[in-house]
Amino acid sequence: SRRLFKETFEAVNLKFQALFPKLFRGGEASLRLTNPEDMLETGIEILAQPPGKKLSSIELMSGGEKALTAVSLIFAMFQVKPSPFCILDEVDAPLDEANVARYNEAVRTMTDRSQFILITHIKKTMQMVDVLYGVTMPEPGVSKIVSVQVNDSAQRRMNAALSAR
Amino acid sequence: SRRLFKETFEAVNLKFQALFPKLFRGGEASLRLTNPEDMLETGIEILAQPPGKKLSSIELMSGGEKALTAVSLIFAMFQVKPSPFCILDEVDAPLDEANVARYNEAVRTMTDRSQFILITHIKKTMQMVDVLYGVTMPEPGVSKIVSVQVNDSAQRRMNAALSAR
Amino acid sequence: VKIKRLEIGGFKSFVERTVIQFDHDVTGIVGPNGCGKSNIVDAIRWCMGEQSARHLRGRAMSDVIFSGSDTRPGHDFAEVTIVFDTADGDVPPAYSSFPEIAVTRRLHRNGDSEYLINKTQVRLQDVTDLFLGTGAGTKAYSIIEQGKVGLIVSAKPEERRLLIEEAA
Amino acid sequence: VKIKRLEIGGFKSFVERTVIQFDHDVTGIVGPNGCGKSNIVDAIRWCMGEQSARHLRGRAMSDVIFSGSDTRPGHDFAEVTIVFDTADGDVPPAYSSFPEIAVTRRLHRNGDSEYLINKTQVRLQDVTDLFLGTGAGTKAYSIIEQGKVGLIVSAKPEERRLLIEEAA
Numbered sequence: 001s002r003r004l005f006k007e008t009f010e011a012v013n014l015k016f017q018a019l020f021p022k023l024f025r026g027g028e029a030s031l032r033l034t035n036p037e038d039m040l041e042t043g044i045e046i047l048a049q050p051p052g053k054k055l056s057s058i059e060l061m062s063g064g065e066k067a068l069t070a071v072s073l074i075f076a077m078f079q080v081k082p083s084p085f086c087i088l089d090e091v092d093a094p095l096d097e098a099n100v101a102r103y104n105e106a107v108r109t110m111t112d113r114s115q116f117i118l119i120t121h122i123k124k125t126m127q128m129v130d131v132l133y134g135v136t137m138p139e140p141g142v143s144k145i146v147s148v149q150v151n152d153s154a155q156r157r158m159n160a161a162l163s164a165r
Numbered sequence: 166s167r168r169l170f171k172e173t174f175e176a177v178n179l180k181f182q183a184l185f186p187k188l189f190r191g192g193e194a195s196l197r198l199t200n201p202e203d204m205l206e207t208g209i210e211i212l213a214q215p216p217g218k219k220l221s222s223i224e225l226m227s228g229g230e231k232a233l234t235a236v237s238l239i240f241a242m243f244q245v246k247p248s249p250f251c252i253l254d255e256v257d258a259p260l261d262e263a264n265v266a267r268y269n270e271a272v273r274t275m276t277d278r279s280q281f282i283l284i285t286h287i288k289k290t291m292q293m294v295d296v297l298y299g300v301t302m303p304e305p306g307v308s309k310i311v312s313v314q315v316n317d318s319a320q321r322r323m324n325a326a327l328s329a330r
Numbered sequence: 331v332k333i334k335r336l337e338i339g340g341f342k343s344f345v346e347r348t349v350i351q352f353d354h355d356v357t358g359i360v361g362p363n364g365c366g367k368s369n370i371v372d373a374i375r376w377c378m379g380e381q382s383a384r385h386l387r388g389r390a391m392s393d394v395i396f397s398g399s400d401t402r403p404g405h406d407f408a409e410v411t412i413v414f415d416t417a418d419g420d421v422p423p424a425y426s427s428f429p430e431i432a433v434t435r436r437l438h439r440n441g442d443s444e445y446l447i448n449k450t451q452v453r454l455q456d457v458t459d460l461f462l463g464t465g466a467g468t469k470a471y472s473i474i475e476q477g478k479v480g481l482i483v484s485a486k487p488e489e490r491r492l493l494i495e496e497a498a
Numbered sequence: 499v500k501i502k503r504l505e506i507g508g509f510k511s512f513v514e515r516t517v518i519q520f521d522h523d524v525t526g527i528v529g530p531n532g533c534g535k536s537n538i539v540d541a542i543r544w545c546m547g548e549q550s551a552r553h554l555r556g557r558a559m560s561d562v563i564f565s566g567s568d569t570r571p572g573h574d575f576a577e578v579t580i581v582f583d584t585a586d587g588d589v590p591p592a593y594s595s596f597p598e599i600a601v602t603r604r605l606h607r608n609g610d611s612e613y614l615i616n617k618t619q620v621r622l623q624d625v626t627d628l629f630l631g632t633g634a635g636t637k638a639y640s641i642i643e644q645g646k647v648g649l650i651v652s653a654k655p656e657e658r659r660l661l662i663e664e665a666a
């Protein structure tokens with residue numbers, strides 16, 4: 001329905017405007033309807049301005065900036081209508097060290113309402129998760145889950161939760 | 166011309182068949198013409214089988230396997246008709262540690278005929294290049310090349326080359 | 331709902347029955363290229379009712395059945411089970427009395443295919459209804475596939491509205 | 499030929515005149531997201547004669563001119579020079595007497611655009627001929643853009659033949 005779309009759009013827009021500057025440590029971003037008169041057909045434009053830079057078309061942004069902008073928008077939608085789980089497959093691949101840390105921090109703030117599954121090749125991300133499953137192929141072509149490591153701080157959180165029951 | 170295409174195709178195919186097993190430490194791959202009767206219109210199919218796995222459609226391969234297969238093909242074309250330089254922008258992003266090392270090794274073997282420029286976020290790659298240019302934005306929005314580090318072994322190669330003249 | 335665990339057997343490279351527990355807030359999956367990490371994501375999508383083989387990197391749906399390796403023959407069927415924990419109560423009424431909801435999808439080489447909820451055979455429609463009811467649905471923004479994060483930025487404005495529609 | 503150096507001024511985020519030497523076999527370019535690394539690649543493509551703004555992530559060619567930042571106004575023009583070393587002799591006859599070949603492209607805000615070879619104004623055709631002559635051309639496989647390495651694998655068979663045609 002028109003009204004539901006408009007309400008959802010505005011809610012997501014508010015969350016996006018709040019989340020982008022957190023992930024970018026500054027700057028601003030928002031969503032804009034290409035055709036505000038027509039809630040049934042309008043498209044959605046993304047306006048994004050990293051800190052200190054001029055607002056220009058989103059295509060000119062760098063690979064890492066685009067990924068982080070996309071994550072801000074996806075997490076904004078998550079905050080409006082959470083899904084029980086969120087799977088992010090190598091989303092951190094284009095990010096530099098500082099942005100990998102910010103991405104993982106943002107994931108952590110979203111865990112109050114959803115479970116996250118992160119697939120990664122990046123060590124910093126591996127240090128940020130609660131449990132690590134290692135997948136390998138000791139026999140070529142046949143997958144095997146070979147190791148499970150629980151992060152210390154996660155272990156402590158679980159113990160605290162268990163003893164509190 | 167038909168004959169030139171056919172000759173180039175076969176030359177690239179030979180190089181590709183030799184290079185893929187080097188990068189994958191085994192397995193096999195080749196190119197196949199979709200329409201061998203028609204040198205002017207035929208398409209080119211890629212058949213690739215990582216070590217120990219069954220040959221299946223290339224789309225089923227993993228992100229890293231696809232990237233490494235693409236690198237094998239691109240370097241095969243380079244070996245048939247070198248370009249003075251080759252620019253690889255974050256091509257190593259989807260690769261695991263072992264494949265990053267193999268990719269960098271392959272780049273090094275290609276340097277007899279071309280200069281390589283690698284853009285990367287990966288430390289192992291940074292250790293493999295001869296010189297590192299650091300790009301930053303101390304003033305937001307304004308790029309600056311802020312550091313140049315020459316790798317020890319590259320320095321030694323240069324000194325040897327200079328003293329040999 | 332929360333995901334409790336995933337059980338994969340005969341699906342893509344997971345020919346051996348594999349159980350993955352999801353007891354934590356943030357689970358990391360790591361390993362070399364081509365070892366099966368994204369196949370786990372495909373297994374979850376497939377179990378949730380994905381109908382397009384292309385969205386699972388295949389040409390035909392039978393591509394999800396283990397096709398063999400140097401040392402093993404192909405498998406006869408693929409099966410994936412997702413087990414949900416209903417403790418936090420966000421459950422469709424039909425299942426509110428169960429402590430767990432197990433959704434299973436099975437595909438045989440000969441094309442036969444089954445869907446089960448808590449071991450009872452159901453239709454695909456029941457599975458998609460259940461997922462929609464729990465809020466998992468096939469939300470386009472709850473599974474970000476490898477290499478695809480940039481699409482939301484490069485998408486046409488009309489394509490982006492579909493994401494808002496999903497959230498609505 | 500070898501690339502000796504690159505000189506960028508007013509091009510995208512490189513508003514200040516910047517010189518990058520290429521004396522080594524393998525040059526690495528590193529830095530935080532958005533600091534200008536891929537812009538260097540765009541500068542090289544542009545100087546070699548790229549005519550499509552979309553291939554440079556822009557909407558119009560004027561997008562390559564520094565548009566300003568919080569602390570600086572926009573620039574009036576973009577200029578990129580690639581200097582080649584002709585020592586190894588792979589040079590088109592017209593330039594074989596020069597020790598270096600400097601190719602410059604300039605674009606002004608008002609739309610005026612110039613191409614120069616060794617400071618002599620030439621046409622775009624002369625620039626593309628020179629690059630083809632040296633083997634640099636705009637070989638589709640000598641510049642692999644960020645995120646694009648998978649395209650050769652996901653391309654249609656008819657699209658892949660274009661790469662072989664370029665190598666031929």
Ligand SMILES: Nc1ncnc2c1ncn2[C@@H]1O[C@H](COP(=O)(O)OP(=O)(O)OP(=O)(O)O)[C@@H](O)[C@H]1O
Pocket residue numbers: 141215218221225226227228229230259341342343361362363364365366367368369370393394395396397398476
């Ligand atoms: N039906 C099948 N039978 C057997 N193997 C399969 C089947 N489908 C896919 N595979 C194999 O699974 C592998 C891909 O696995 P996957 O995409 O999960 O890797 P990955 O761990 O995500 O790697 P990367 O880090 O490179 O993304 C491929 O080698 C492919 O051949």
Ligand SMILES: Nc1ncnc2c1ncn2[C@@H]1O[C@H](COP(=O)(O)OP(=O)(O)OP(=O)(O)O)[C@@H](O)[C@H]1O
Pocket residue numbers: 050053056060061062063064065094306509510511529530531532533534535536537538561562563564565566644
């Ligand atoms: N005409 C212009 N004027 C000013 N800034 C520009 C212009 N064109 C592009 N930029 C800026 O350049 C930045 C992109 O730079 P670039 O793509 O080179 O980053 P990068 O170093 O490759 O980053 P990443 O590691 O994320 O790929 C963007 O922030 C963009 O706004």
Ligand SMILES: [Mg+2]
Pocket residue numbers: 089227228229367368369476
């Ligand atoms: Mg993967």
Ligand SMILES: [Mg+2]
Pocket residue numbers: 062063064254535536537644
């Ligand atoms: Mg870049």
